Each structure stands twice: as C-alpha cells, then as structure tokens.
Amino acid sequence: MKTQITELVERLRASGEDAGPHCDLSSSSVKSVKAPIPTELYDQLKTMALxxxxxxxxxxxxxxxVAMKEAMDCLTDDELDQLETVRKAVAQEEAQRHMEEQRYDAGCT
Incomplete structure (x- = not known):
C-alpha cells in the first residue's frame, strides 16, 4: 500500500518538466502559513521545486x-471533539469581529 507521501512524490515525478509551476495560491479556499523549518530541509524543498x-x-x-491529515488520524475522538469545539469558537469570534468592523456608524464617531 502506497503512503500519501509516496503518491505525492509520484505525482511530482509524473508532472514532467513542461508542467510549469502552478497551484492555487490566492483563492479564498487557501490560506498561507509561514513556518520555520531547518535550513537543510528548506534547501531540499527548494531543490525539489527546481x-x-x-x-x-x-x-x-x-x-x-499530507502531514496534517496523518496527524489528525492519530488523534483520539475526544481530541478531535476538542479541536472542533475550539475551531467553531474561533470561527464565531472571527465572524463577530467582522460584523463589528462592518457596522455602519451614521454619527461618524
């Protein structure tokens, strides 16, 4: 059975040189994250990209x-429930903050 990482690497191999760099980097269904990684791994990642x-x-x-999916698979049902509860609370807070930012103040105060 192939792992998800193996499937990813096979997709990269199959893409060929003429595939060109492309992926969704800007739609609303994608969020960017800045994460520190060791220099050696960054260099390997950069080399893979080239x-x-x-x-x-x-x-x-x-x-x-792939790593997040595998990590989520390792969590217990209680941990998954806790994550979902926190995720919903954060989403509700963000929605409330957005609503407050959008509130129209006719008095210009």
Missing part, C-alpha cells in the same frame, strides 16, 4: 497537507 518545475510554496503546502 527539479520538478513546481512552486516551492505549492510543494510545501502539499507536504504539510
């Missing part, structure tokens, strides 16, 4: 996506 003619951020995002 070899497979892909965007460095795209490859990093795909690797992080």
């Amino acid at each position: 070899v497979y003619n892909q965007d460095l951020n795209c490859i990093a995002g795909e690797l992080l996506e």
Whole structure:
C-alpha cells in the first residue's frame, strides 16, 4: 500500500518538466502559513521545486497537507471533539469581529 507521501512524490515525478509551476495560491479556499523549518530541509524543498518545475510554496503546502491529515488520524475522538469545539469558537469570534468592523456608524464617531 502506497503512503500519501509516496503518491505525492509520484505525482511530482509524473508532472514532467513542461508542467510549469502552478497551484492555487490566492483563492479564498487557501490560506498561507509561514513556518520555520531547518535550513537543510528548506534547501531540499527548494531543490525539489527546481527539479520538478513546481512552486516551492505549492510543494510545501502539499507536504504539510499530507502531514496534517496523518496527524489528525492519530488523534483520539475526544481530541478531535476538542479541536472542533475550539475551531467553531474561533470561527464565531472571527465572524463577530467582522460584523463589528462592518457596522455602519451614521454619527461618524
């Protein structure tokens, strides 16, 4: 059975040199994250991007996506419930903050 990482690497290999760097970097369904990694790993990531003619951020995002899925698979049901509760609370706070920012003040105060 192939792992998700193996499938990702096979997709990179199959993309070929003429594929060109592309992925969704700006839609509302994508968020960027800045994460520190050791210099050696960054250099390897940059090299992979050059070899497979892909965007460095795209490859990093795909690797992080696979890692997050595997990490989530390791959590217990209680931990998953706790994460969902916190996620909903954060989303509600963000929605409330957005509503307050959008509130029209006719008195210009």
